[in-house]
Amino acid sequence: MKTKLLALAVACATASFAANAAVSDTWSAGAAAGYVYGFDHHDDIDFEKEGYGLKLNGEYNFTNWFGLGAGYDYTAKQHIGEGDDRSSLHSNIAEAYGRFAYALDNNGSDIFFKVGPTVTWASAYGETHHKYGAVAGIGGQYAFNENLAVRAGYDYFYKNMKRDGTRIDNGMFYVGVQYTFGAKKPAPAPVAAPAQKTVRVTENHTLDAGILFPFDGSNLSAEGKQAVAEVVNSSSNLQNTEFEVYGYTDRIGSDAYNNKLSQKRADAVAAELQNNGVTNLKASQGRGKANPVTGDKCNSVQGRKALIDCLAADRRVEVVVTGDTTKIQKQ
Numbered sequence: 001m002k003t004k005l006l007a008l009a010v011a012c013a014t015a016s017f018a019a020n021a022a023v024s025d026t027w028s029a030g031a032a033a034g035y036v037y038g039f040d041h042h043d044d045i046d047f048e049k050e051g052y053g054l055k056l057n058g059e060y061n062f063t064n065w066f067g068l069g070a071g072y073d074y075t076a077k078q079h080i081g082e083g084d085d086r087s088s089l090h091s092n093i094a095e096a097y098g099r100f101a102y103a104l105d106n107n108g109s110d111i112f113f114k115v116g117p118t119v120t121w122a123s124a125y126g127e128t129h130h131k132y133g134a135v136a137g138i139g140g141q142y143a144f145n146e147n148l149a150v151r152a153g154y155d156y157f158y159k160n161m162k163r164d165g166t167r168i169d170n171g172m173f174y175v176g177v178q179y180t181f182g183a184k185k186p187a188p189a190p191v192a193a194p195a196q197k198t199v200r201v202t203e204n205h206t207l208d209a210g211i212l213f214p215f216d217g218s219n220l221s222a223e224g225k226q227a228v229a230e231v232v233n234s235s236s237n238l239q240n241t242e243f244e245v246y247g248y249t250d251r252i253g254s255d256a257y258n259n260k261l262s263q264k265r266a267d268a269v270a271a272e273l274q275n276n277g278v279t280n281l282k283a284s285q286g287r288g289k290a291n292p293v294t295g296d297k298c299n300s301v302q303g304r305k306a307l308i309d310c311l312a313a314d315r316r317v318e319v320v321v322t323g324d325t326t327k328i329q330k331q
Contacts, residue, residue: 025182029058032151032176036075038089038160039169046086051077053172055155064103069114071095073157075170080124091160091170092121095135108143108180114155122161122168133159141178149178196326201238203322205231209248209265209315218264220272228272231319238323244283245270246318250311251289252304262286269317289314 031054038049057071073093080089097116104110114137121130139153152175161168212224220228235241247266249258263286270284298310 024061024063026061026180027058027182028061028178028180030176030178031056032174034172034174036078036170036172038078039171041167041169045080045166046082047168048079051075051089053170053174055172055174055176059099061099064110065101067099067101069095069097069099069116071097073155073172075160075172087125089161089168090123091157092123093135093157093160094119095157097135097137105143107146108149108178109141111138111140112153113138118157118159120157120160124161129161131159131161133157143178147180149180151176151178194328196328198324198326201323201325202320203235203238205234205319205321207231207269207317207319208312209317210312212269212317213265216261218261218268220268224269225272228269228319229276231321232273232276232278235321235323238321238325241278241321241323242280242282243270243273243278244320244322245273245281245285246283246320247286248291248314248316248318249289250294250308250314251292252308252311253289255288258288259286262288265317269319273319 033055034053036051036053038047038051040047040049053073053075055071055073057069059067059069061067071094073091073095075091075093076088078089079086081087095116095118097114099112099114101110101112114135116135118133118135119130120133121128123129135155135157137153137155139151141149141151143149153173155172155174157170157172159167160170207224207227211227212220214221245266247262247264247269249262251258266284266286270281273281292311292314293316294311294313298307301307301310
């Protein structure tokens with residue numbers, strides 16, 4: 001008899017749904033099934049104590065450790081009396097309870113204790129008797145996720161029925177599958193943004209005068225305007241930018257002529273920078289034949305044309321861009 005009842009309980013539990021606690025501010029509902037054993041406290045009536053039970057319940061979980069629940073329990077297959085005086089005993093139990101839990105994870109796994117009042121309608125011999133009593137229970141559940149869990153427990157129903165002056169109580173072992181409505185996954189812990197610091201950087205751009213200007217001239221060519229625009233675009237990732245422009249010539253010619261030409265070329269590039277939106281121009285200066293980049297490598301070159309070709313690198317305009325950027329600090 002016990003084996004059949006336990007097999008029935010497991011089969012019913014597989015197809016049932018019940019309450020998942022341990023997830024705050026959620027509603028839950030469902031069912032369970034199990035094995036029932038009765039207690040005849042005076043042991044003065046014939047009482048077949050074993051039976052099965054079905055359980056429906058619903059709960060509201062205020063926190064992960066406390067909720068209020070209500071349930072309906074049905075017990076059957078118990079008998080009292082013998083022979084011609086034998087009758088089946090069926091109980092319908094309405095229960096309300098508080099549920100106190102110890103949470104095991106954030107999904108709803110816990111161990112719990114429940115207690116509350118009951119009203120029982122017990123039927124035997126064609127009569128129905130109702131009694132006020134109480135329920136106390138313990139159990140545990142395992143949550144597969146924030147919605148679905150399984151629960152197993154034991155409920156003891158005090159004052160299930162009174163027959164011939166004898167109080168009959170019932171205990172139920174049960175298992176079930178639980179479901180919670182409205183459960184939300186806990187928000188992931190915020191990830192700290194990497195620490196950053198602002199640094200001041202300098203970019204140096206050297207523009208070939210042969211591309212910028214015609215020979216011995218200071219009017220920007222189309223290629224020269226494009227080269228200046230590329231300088232501005234390359235600095236677009238910087239903030240609080242400052243621009244400086246310096247013009248240079250080669251060593252051929254007088255200092256006065258070279259200083260004047262280099263200044264005109266520096267001013268032409270500065271004006272084109274402003275045409276491209278540059279507003280913070282700190283310097284526009286012609287430096288003539290100062291700071292040659294060719295050094296003395298052209299000293300032995302013979303012939304004017306060959307010397308002009310050799311000194312091409314000295315004929316240049318330098319644009320210095322200074323601005324702020326951010327870098328990730330190493331931890």
